[in-house]
Amino acid sequence: MPEPNTFESLLRNDITFPAFSDLPDENDVDPTYYDEGPYRFSPRRHWCFLGEIVDSYGLCRVLLRVKDKEGQVVTIGLYTDDRGQALAPHMKEGHTVAVLYGEQHGFMDMTVGIRVEEPSVIRIIPCSLEQLLKASDDVAARNLSGQSKCCGSCGKEENTSGNKHLRLCSRCKQASYCGEVCQKKAWADGHKAECKALVWVKWFAARNWGVFNGYFDF
Ligand SMILES: [Zn+2]
Ligand SMILES: [Zn+2]
Known part of the structure; x- marks a missing residue:
């Protein structure tokens, strides 16, 4: 059962489905999402980033540009073994990308976004974010x-x-x-x-x- 206090808001819940600016930074231990344990930090809850595809590019590696709930456009870089090729047929402008446990990442080209390494955390949902x-x-x-x-x-x-x-x-x-x-x-x-x-x-x-x-x- 979903947690009672967020039941009504579902995907509007900003902790479970945060905009990019609310995602934990990969270089910090965000207390909303992580507990600092004795050996390493571990997640204390689940979360999922949602963003609508506005563009995709990249020759050897797929890079998606997505717009989040708040209208911020960020990059999703696919660092999976297949470099995102399996998802390529579903990458359409206007479709929504969901990334479980997404974290803020700074890419080499100075853009910010989410670096995805595991194919199991990313899906493309064939409808707009709206x-x-x-x-x-x-x-x-x-x-x-x-x-x-x-x-x-x-x-x-x-x-x-x-x-x-x-x-x-x-x-x-x-x-x-x-x-x-x-x-x-x-x-x-x-x-x-x-x-x-x-x-x-x-x-x-x-x-x-x-x-x-x-x-x-x-
Ligand atoms: Zn139906
Ligand atoms: Zn009828």
Whole structure:
């Protein structure tokens, strides 16, 4: 279960999903994210950086330019064994990069950003950061108000429509519809992209970010 005090805000939570300026610096022990132990420092919680791709470049190594929640554009350098080639097909402008345990890094060319060494901490989510945050708000609202009572396409209410149960989208389990016609219409009208965002929000929401007992990976 997610931690109760941040449950409503999900991806808007600035400690779990910090903007670049709030990430720990790799040369410091940030007490928000690390405990200083007797031998070495260890994470005290989980966190994930989110940034939307605005550009990518680099010939032998992929470098992504991403814009974070606060609008700051930073570099993500892929220092994985394959230098980011596996991710290359998903690198589209407007898609969102998620980096678990990202830390502020100063690159040789004087830009700042995040250096990624493990392929398991980075994913590209095929929707914009805005879509992802909106999906997060939708999930948070649903968590507060309970099951939606209206068809996500025509708006028909569950009580008055004659249909006792709205059908839930089987992928995101978030959107609900009065029937197949409305479901198909909503999919064509944009739920396809929204659905992917919702599935990712649920992946994030299903984890307890406040307690560290081993690293998460994608
Ligand atoms: Zn409907
Ligand atoms: Zn869906």
